Amino acid sequence: MQGADGKQAADLRGGDAMFRFLFGRLAVLIPTFIGVTIVAFAFIRMLPGDPIMLLSGERVMDPARYEEMVKRFGYDQPYIVQYLQYLGGVLQGDFGTSISTKDSVLSQFLQLFPATLELSFCAIVFAVVLGIPAGVVAAVKRGTFWDQAIMGTALIGFSMPIFWWGLLLIIFFSSTLGWTPVSGRISLMYFFPSVTGFMLIDSLLSGQPGAFKSALSHLILPTIVLGTIPLAVIARQTRSAMLEVLSEDYVRTARAKGLSSYRVIGIHALRNALIPVITTIGLQVGVLLAGAILTESIFSWPGIGKWMVDSVFRRDYPVIQGGLLIIAMLIMLVNLIVDLLYGLVNPRIRHQG
Amino acid sequence: MDWSIHASGIRAEEATMAELPATTPSGDFTGSAPVDPSRRARFAEFWYYFSENRGAVIGLWFFVFLVLLAVFAPLIAPYAPNAQYRDAILVPPFWEDGGSTAFLLGTDAVGRDMLSRLIYGTQFSLFIGVIVTTISLTGGILIGVVAGYYRGWVDTTIMRLMDIILAFPSLLLALVLVAVLGPGLVNAMIAIAIVFQPHFVRLTRAAVMTEKSKDYVIGSKVAGAGNLRLMFKTILPNCMAPLIVQATLSFSNAILDAAALGFLGMGAQPPTPEWGTMLAEAREFILRAWWVVTFPGLAILVTVLAINLMGDGLRDALDPKLKRS
Numbered sequence: 001m002q003g004a005d006g007k008q009a010a011d012l013r014g015g016d017a018m019f020r021f022l023f024g025r026l027a028v029l030i031p032t033f034i035g036v037t038i039v040a041f042a043f044i045r046m047l048p049g050d051p052i053m054l055l056s057g058e059r060v061m062d063p064a065r066y067e068e069m070v071k072r073f074g075y076d077q078p079y080i081v082q083y084l085q086y087l088g089g090v091l092q093g094d095f096g097t098s099i100s101t102k103d104s105v106l107s108q109f110l111q112l113f114p115a116t117l118e119l120s121f122c123a124i125v126f127a128v129v130l131g132i133p134a135g136v137v138a139a140v141k142r143g144t145f146w147d148q149a150i151m152g153t154a155l156i157g158f159s160m161p162i163f164w165w166g167l168l169l170i171i172f173f174s175s176t177l178g179w180t181p182v183s184g185r186i187s188l189m190y191f192f193p194s195v196t197g198f199m200l201i202d203s204l205l206s207g208q209p210g211a212f213k214s215a216l217s218h219l220i221l222p223t224i225v226l227g228t229i230p231l232a233v234i235a236r237q238t239r240s241a242m243l244e245v246l247s248e249d250y251v252r253t254a255r256a257k258g259l260s261s262y263r264v265i266g267i268h269a270l271r272n273a274l275i276p277v278i279t280t281i282g283l284q285v286g287v288l289l290a291g292a293i294l295t296e297s298i299f300s301w302p303g304i305g306k307w308m309v310d311s312v313f314r315r316d317y318p319v320i321q322g323g324l325l326i327i328a329m330l331i332m333l334v335n336l337i338v339d340l341l342y343g344l345v346n347p348r349i350r351h352q353g
Numbered sequence: 354m355d356w357s358i359h360a361s362g363i364r365a366e367e368a369t370m371a372e373l374p375a376t377t378p379s380g381d382f383t384g385s386a387p388v389d390p391s392r393r394a395r396f397a398e399f400w401y402y403f404s405e406n407r408g409a410v411i412g413l414w415f416f417v418f419l420v421l422l423a424v425f426a427p428l429i430a431p432y433a434p435n436a437q438y439r440d441a442i443l444v445p446p447f448w449e450d451g452g453s454t455a456f457l458l459g460t461d462a463v464g465r466d467m468l469s470r471l472i473y474g475t476q477f478s479l480f481i482g483v484i485v486t487t488i489s490l491t492g493g494i495l496i497g498v499v500a501g502y503y504r505g506w507v508d509t510t511i512m513r514l515m516d517i518i519l520a521f522p523s524l525l526l527a528l529v530l531v532a533v534l535g536p537g538l539v540n541a542m543i544a545i546a547i548v549f550q551p552h553f554v555r556l557t558r559a560a561v562m563t564e565k566s567k568d569y570v571i572g573s574k575v576a577g578a579g580n581l582r583l584m585f586k587t588i589l590p591n592c593m594a595p596l597i598v599q600a601t602l603s604f605s606n607a608i609l610d611a612a613a614l615g616f617l618g619m620g621a622q623p624p625t626p627e628w629g630t631m632l633a634e635a636r637e638f639i640l641r642a643w644w645v646v647t648f649p650g651l652a653i654l655v656t657v658l659a660i661n662l663m664g665d666g667l668r669d670a671l672d673p674k675l676k677r678s
Contacts, residue, residue: 028516035517046533152408155665159657161609163616164632164650167639171647175640290522294613308525309617312532324529328520 021343025336032332034087040325041086044317051075054317095322100314105322109304114197115185116296116303120288122219123227128281131231132274135238139246140265150235157232162291166225166298173221180217183300187214226295230284237280241273248272275342282338286331402670409666415659423475430469431457434626438464443642459644461635467644470626471652477627478608478656481542485607486600488546493553494596498584500554501561508558515551523548524610531619538621541614542607549603556599560592594671601664605657612653628653 044051052069053061061069069075074082089095095105138150174182181187185199192206200219203211245251246269254268255261292305300306304323311319404410422429432438444460445452446467452459458467500511518526523545530544531537564570565588573587614620615629623634628649635645 028513031513032516032520035513036520039517039521043529043533048535155408155661156654156658159605159609159654159661161612161616161629161650161653161657163613163629164646164653167632167636167646168650171639171643286522290524293522293524293528294616297617308528312528312619315532320529320532324521324525327522327525331522332520 018343022340025339029332029336033329036325036328036332037087037090038083040321040328041083043321043324047317054315090325095326096318098311098319099316100319105319106326108307108319109323109326111197112302112304112307115199115301116289116292116305118198118200119219119222119226119295119301119303120285120292122223123288123291124230124281124284126223126227127230127234127284131234132238132277134231134235135277136242136265136270136273138235138239139242142243147239151239154232154235157228158236160228160232162225162228163294163298165228166221166295169221169224170298180221181214185215185218185302186211187218190214222295222299222301225298226288226291229291230281230287233284233287234277234280238273238277241276242269245269245273279338279342282334282341285334289327289331399670403666406666406669408662409669412659412662412666415655416663419475419479419656419659422472423479426472426476430466430472432466432469434470434473435465435624436469438466440464443638443645445642446644449644458648459642461631461645462638462642465624467648470631471628471648473626474628474631474649474652475656477538477621477625478612478653481538481545481611482604482607482660484542485546485549485611486604488543489549489603490553490596490600492546493550494557494589496550497554497557498561498589501558502565502580502584502588504562511554512558515554518548518551521548524613527610527614528617528619531614536619536622538611538615538625538627541611541620545607545610545614548610549607552599552603553596556595557589557592560595561588564588564591598664598668598671601660601667605660605664608653608657608660 044054047054052066052073052075074085077085093106095109097104098108101108134150134154138147141147170182173180186203190203190206190208190211192202192208192211195202195205199215200212203215246265251264251269254264259268289305292301292303293309294305295301296303296305297309304327308320308323308327310316311323438456438460441453441456441460442464443462444456444464446459447454447457449459456466456468458471460466461470496511500508527541527544527548530547531540534540534543561584570583570587573583578587611620612627612629612632615627616633618633621627621630623630631649632646635642635649639646
């Protein structure tokens with residue numbers, strides 16, 4: 001009885017701590033969110049030139065129309081009112097309207113985001129599937145040829161200018177060997193409605209022969225390019241986390257008990273070493289989005305990275321402003337989720353608050 | 354630079370390390386700082402750990418080679434970086450069919466010597482690394498020391514501001530900043546420095562907070578040291594180890610990001626022989642002339658790799674936690 005009560009009390013305390021942890025995170029997140037919106041708000045006003053002209057994308061304007069635009073964008077109001085109107089719009093999902101397409105920024109984002117999500121997901125799977133085993137092998141075989149080879153390769157990956165890496169892969173696999181296509185998401189001969197926005201799934205659903213293979217072959221090179229740096233980071237992080245765990249007492253105890261070395265490494269050590277690695281994986285989201293800018297530009301991948309670069313070149317300022325804000329919000333959300341997961345997995349963190 | 358001492362200052366457990374020479378923290382209580390006689394010994398100790406890492410030593414020598422290349426570029430490079438040889442367009446490297454020893458690594462689409470442009474490009478990359486690291490390190494230290502020393506609302510305000518910068522992917526923020534400031538190498542460097550700054554602020558702040566409550570700081574305070582002296586003469590020198598490691602990292606990242614901006618057309622503008630810009634110009638010849646694409650990227654990779662190797666060695670030599678293992 002007493003044991004059960006004690007457990008219940010501990011659970012309650014745990015729940016309480018979790019709530020406080022959550023509130024603590026939100027207390028940090030909300031000011032950051034407001035700051036990020038101020039940055040996006042200020043962006044248009046920091047640009048050289050008349051913001052009305054920039055926002056409406058017109059070069060010449062008669063005074064009556066100018067007055068109308070000033071009213072429409074609220075430029076006759078004080079800055080604070082303008083900002084609050086902007087923030088109010090953002091909270092209702094109004095991130096502005098593209099100059100070049102006249103579409104809302106949010107709808108463009110939602111249309112292009114699945115392409116980036118699909119690519120990023122494949123890249124992170126690629127990085128995790130290769131990176132964690134590589135890091136474990138390097139740690140277990142510490143100081144041997146394998147350790148040096150893996151860590152040497154990881155350092156090269158970590159130092160890689162990925163835009164060049166992409167071009168090299170195109171030269172080798174697309175141009176010399178002719179194995180993979182150079183750009184795009186799928187061959188132009190396939191046409192089917194977008195159901196999920198994820199080309200791999202849509203091509204399977206379409207039932208057209210060869211469509212899935214085409215989508216897959218378009219995805220391979222961008223996945224490798226985008227996954228290279230996360231792969232290197234995960235391999236290095238896994239190795240150092242494993243080394244730390246392998247020297248702990250409980251691992252020595254497990255070995256002393258006569259457990260097989262696979263069991264010791266796989267279950268006792270790896271499970272604990274993975275906790276910091278999971279955080280690292282979460283932190284790669286920002287890296288992936290930055291990498292997507294380059295990867296998507298090289299492979300003409302129609303995702304948000306290419307969208308942002310194109311908008312910078314087209315001077316489509318509302319898109320830059322809105323896209324910047326949406327991407328920042330996305331990263332903040334992912335970081336919050338990673339933090340909360342980390343708190344769930346590792347109770348020591350949430351008790352520190 | 355007496356940072357080898359401060360390898361001892363980062364973590365509490367290092368006090369137990371027997372192999373480190375006993376060091377006094379550099380904050381002195383009296384006034385003028387006497388030259389520490391153990392400085393040579395400390396450098397010897399640092400070098401001992403640094404040189405144990407073979408890769409780090411190779412990285413260091415390669416870096417020295419690059420610096421010499423950059424300084425003596427006008428003497429070493431066979432041609433001027435922008436000299437065009439109209440009768441030698443897209444000449445392959447000398448070992449390929451049609452190549453000539455006049456242009457060892459071939460020429461680009463307007464007949465400029467690749468090797469000469471690569472050599473001059475070293476100047477730009479090292480310059481970018483030095484400037485960006487200096488700006489972000491200095492700014493980051495100033496802000497971080499203030500945040501970690503004063504705490505309270507100053508700290509909260511500073512850290513929230515840094516969180517805002519960190520909420521954006523670095524390359525995207527740099528890209529947008531360059532869109533605001535206008536494309537060009539100087540603006541690209543400013544943008545990258547702004548984006549890197551928060552990492553230095555966070556590191557400095559954390560280190561200052563650890564050091565602040567230690568006895569030698571309290572001792573200096575009791576002896577009447579003012580805030581500025583405590584912050585920058587007493588505490589800061591003992592926080593340098595992680596900052597030096599981060600500085601090498603940001604040096605190599607600055608080169609990478611500046612090259613990426615150049616590649617996107619937002620960094621150094623043609624005909625500057627900056628490696629990323631060279632790659633952008635070479636892109637359309639990717640299927641016809643592999644050398645115009647391969648060599649500039651290889652130069653970026655090897656340079657960044659050398660600096661990262663050095664960074665790993667510095668971390669091993671300065672981080673007492675790893676030293677024990």
